Amino acid sequence: MSLGRFVGRAAELEALEHWWESPFPRPALLWGRRRVGKTALIERFSAGRRVVFHTAARRPVLDELAELSHRVAAAVPIPGRDLLSRPYERWEDLLEQLALAARDEPLLLVLDEFPELIAISPALPGILRAFLDRSRGRTQLRILICGSSVRTMEAIQDYREPLYGRFDLTLLLHPFRPHEAAAMLPGLRPAERALVYGVVGGMPQYLEWWDQQASVSDNLRRLACMPGALLLSEGERVVNSEAESGSLPASILFSIASGKTKYQEISDAVKAEPSRTLDRLVQMRLVERQIPVTEEPRRTRRKIYRIADNFLAFYLGILESYRAEIERGLGPAVVDEIVADLDGHMGAVYEEAFRDHLRRLAVAGRLGPSVIAVGPWWRADGQDELDAVVIGRRERTKVPVMVGEAKWAREVDAARLRRKLAAKAAGLTDAPDDLRYAVCARESAVNADPDTLVVTAADIFAPELP
Secondary structure, three states: OHHHOOOOOHHHHHHHHHHHHOOOOOOEEEEOOOOOOHHHHHHHHHOOOOEEEEEOOOOOHHHHHHHHHHHHHHHOOOOOOOOOOOOOOOHHHHHHHHHHHOOOOOEEEEEEOHHHHHHHOOOHHHHHHHHHHHHOOOOOEEEEEEEOOHHHHHHOOOOOOOOOOOOOEEEEOOOOOHHHHHOOOOOOOHHHHHHHHHHHOOOHHHHHHOOOOOOHHHHHHHHOOOOOOHHHHHHHHHHHHHOOOOHHHHHHHHHHHOOOOOHHHHHHHHOOOOHHHHHHHHHOOOEEEEOOOOOOOOOOOOOEEEEOOHHHHHHHHHHHHHHHHHHHHHHHHHHHHHHHHHHHHHHHHHHHHHHHHHHHHHHOOOOOOOEEEEEEEOOOOOOOOEEEEEEEEEOOEEEEEEEEEEOOOOEEEHHHHHHHHHHHHOOOOOOHHHOEEEEEOOOEEEOOOOOEEEEOHHHHOOOOOO
């Protein structure tokens, strides 16, 4: 992690610790997109423990087993066998030997990039299931299965697959939220953290690429405005691989980024039925399906789609349009144009960061009792949009208790913004005077009365709530 420190992932570490302490736990499954920090999390969790860590590389089966045998030899003694000269040739033998090595003391076996193992050894899930069934209760071997292919890792859990029902823990690792990303950017001011988060999102690896001693222009020149630059190449990789390849996911992503946010608009643009692909993109948190927070998700037709991953939104919405000229060597000349485009890009990013902050406050009990939802709202005709509405439960009824608006402006007039919010809220509730109001700016708000919640980047991008 950045600056040699491990940041965030407290909930995931707690879940792994609970799994580890369970008697005779069945395997754990950890998956997530590339660059999301799976390896760093595993290394943190396994520190100080006996561990055999193997990362698959789609080698021939015997080569994978030989590499894994070397890992075993370095981690635990196997009586009567020199694994360097006589490695395992069958998965069954390897698993049985590790089970014996963990008879009296826990041992962690990490099988990273498990989909690569399945590709060269399709029988492995069935072999692993048989091993788990016959070794249950007689070994302290803990098996942690990891992977970056989201589709394959989810398919492993399907009821038709051999390992269905054999996992005691499943963890899908997501990119960092704003306050978690902030912990990786200690050298920047809050507003600068917000801008970096808007460009690279919450992927730990991307955040690590950012030079906190350099300007935004210098970082973009190095990371995005040279042929083969990291962010330029990464954007293409995300579209092609994280969207599970094929033309339809990429076409959907490009259509949403171009402003086609309604289902029918997307369908018309890609000339195909996009439902299942949209569902997958939403599940992967590349796309967000937004509905008014007062609506029932399964009943409403008032849905719009937006690119949810900040880096992908930056790549598709800004960087892609300059890509051809960057590849021709014009990158240094377009850096200033890209920087100028960032203000428009940051509007939606900052609104979602504001909503995320309100959720943190709700969890901490700062927004009153029984808060059950935070989200945007708009009228049926699409007008009077509210960036954030906080829904509470009062006497078994869902009611709005707070409305708020976020502006990517250095300073806002809180009194003026509150009046606008009250006018919009009249379409939301018959009692707008009973609501609390929240206003959000980049750095400060003036003319705020004591009842108005003022939020700035210093609040949103603080690793801990004040």
